[in-house]
Amino acid sequence: EAEVAQSPRYKITEKSQAVAFWCDPISGHATLYWYRQILGQGPELLVQFQDESVVDDSQLPKDRFSAERLKGVDSTLKIQPAELGDSAMYLCASSLGGIEYFGPGTRLTVT
C-alpha cells in the first residue's frame, strides 16, 4: 500500500539554527499539505500545494518558514531560524478525491 514518506522522523536542534523536513507524497497525488501539530491539539495547516504551486500559505509564518515543491512531487519545509515555540510534530499529507493521507511526521524539538 502506497504511503506518504517523511524524513527525518525526529530532529533536535538549537534555537536560531536552520532545520529542514522532507516529504514524498503518494504517487499521483497532486495536492500536498504541511501541517503543524502541537502536543494535545489537532493538526493545523501551514501550507497547501497543488502540483508545484502554492494554493494556501496564509498560516505560514513567512518570516522564518519556507516551503517548496519544485517539480510538483516531493516537498521541503524549512525553518530558519528555529525558535523554542516551533517544537511540534510536522505532518505532511497528500490527497486524492478529497481524502488526506498523512505521513508519519517529523517530531521537532528546539532547545
Added chain:
Amino acid sequence: GQQLNQSPQSMFIQEGEDVSMNCTSSSIFNTWLWYKQDPGEGPVLLIALYKAGELTSNGRLTAQFGITRKDSFLNISASIPSDVGIYFCAGRSNSGNTPLVFGKGTRLSVIA
C-alpha cells in the same frame, strides 16, 4: 476561522465497552473524516462521510454525518486494547481539496 468542538476530551473505559464521541461545527461541512493517531505517528484515516445522514461502518467502528451537516459521531463497539489512541474528527466546508479543519481530539484509554 472555523473551529470544531470535539468531545469528550478523554475517556477511560473497560475492555469490551462501547464508546461514543462527537464533533460539532459552527458552520456547515460537506465532508467529515475520522482519524486515529497513535503516539509519535501520523493520523490514519478510519472513516470518510460525504452526505448528510450518511451512516458508515468500518469493522467495529461506525460514524454518522449529522443531518444538520454541523456534526458527526463516531462509535466504537466492544473496545479492545489496541483501540487506545487519539481520535480526531476533521471536516471540509467546500468541495475539492480545501484543507481539513481538525478537532482537538478524544484520547481513548482502554482498561483490560
